Amino acid sequence: MTSEARAGEAKGGEEWTARQRDVLDAALRLMVEEGDNLTMAGVARRASCSKETLYKWFGDRDGLLVATVQWQASKVRVVPVDPGRVDVDSLTESLEGYARDWLKVIASDTSIALNRVAVSHAGSGKDNLGAIVLENGRFALAKRLKPVLDAGKRAGHLAFEDAETAFRTFFGLVGRDVQIRLLLGDWPGLTEAAIAEDAARATRQFLALYGARKEQ
Amino acid sequence: MTSEARAGEAKGGEEWTARQRDVLDAALRLMVEEGDNLTMAGVARRASCSKETLYKWFGDRDGLLVATVQWQASKVRVVPVDPGRVDVDSLTESLEGYARDWLKVIASDTSIALNRVAVSHAGSGKDNLGAIVLENGRFALAKRLKPVLDAGKRAGHLAFEDAETAFRTFFGLVGRDVQIRLLLGDWPGLTEAAIAEDAARATRQFLALYGARKEQ
């Protein structure tokens, strides 16, 4: 898979029934608790449904995992909106907000669990999982941030050639080593306060790199 | 585990025999090919040894995994050296070199495989693996880079309060989204040329943020 051939945009079309959503929620909670070694019997027990139903609805274990990840994905889907024109203060505030949200997401239990499962799966089976997680994490953030960056550029507050490159720099300044450390079981101490501080620092650094000079 | 309670500094003391190293190399190759779902029988077959020997030497499956990761770790161990005084050009060259090396490492098959296995393991068993991988990746890089940053600061070419924070910024500027995308099965197109370019860009940006102003 290349970065061009992206994920399947979550479940493309049909939706889940209420009961099915409950089952998927149970699977999700179990995934947070047990990681990749959750068991079909475990999900059935937790969701108070029969294994036969699981197989009928989701095909096999992989199908259940994919559906679970897509289900979580569909819960946080956000439509990108073009902010039009912005002043420098609201731009800063906006960037800082995105940074805070992002750090909060990648530090959350569900995000860590989902990424763990997806990483575990990336090597073997049909690696849909990795693509889905990526599409809903890193790529979703990019889609939401690009309009903001473009607006900042149009308003003359940001200066960059390629929005993608600028975004990746922002991504790096915000995330740094946090995600990999969390996935590997380390705890970089991300309290609410630390997140706010990190977001502010990252935004400040980003503006230092890409902000149009005031005296120009 | 916190970032204070670090890993076990590779195998602390005793060493492996040549034959044992061969076996560990076989396990390592198999890990690159099969990820976490490598099997004891598979390693035995690949290494042309008996399963009984594996259990005698490494205790159990987890022991084998840990030993394999430590073995790979011991192969790339580098001692940090204080560069003393540096001029700005050699500092830049040095940073760029570290950035190139780091990108090359995290894009390598073995690094991806090791990180995948460690991430998969982080949730369940005794998570030594994550700590070891972290200790040999991200923390090793920090240990090698800190003296360089400090030297740059002493020489008046860098300005920062906390070396750790400065390092993490450098880490973020270099790695950006590369590692997580690779772990999730995406391929951000890291050719030799792209790596060199990325390293140069990251270094340039880092110096823009932390380089002492020339006109000051």
Add this chain to the structure above:
DNA sequence: GCCGAACCGTAACGTACGGTACGTTTCTTG
């Protein structure tokens, strides 16, 4: 109230794999 479909709970099957046992072979050492 009856019928069929969907679903629950559970039992059963097959297999993969971690771990152990054991007879045979190879290597070391005196």
Add this chain to the structure above:
DNA sequence: CAAGAAACGTACCGTACGTTACGGTTCGGC
């Protein structure tokens, strides 16, 4: 060269788990 240790190959055991099968139950529609 002989004796013992180490290691090889393989067969074996137990269990966990994915998957299937089946009898009982609920429920919407006629």
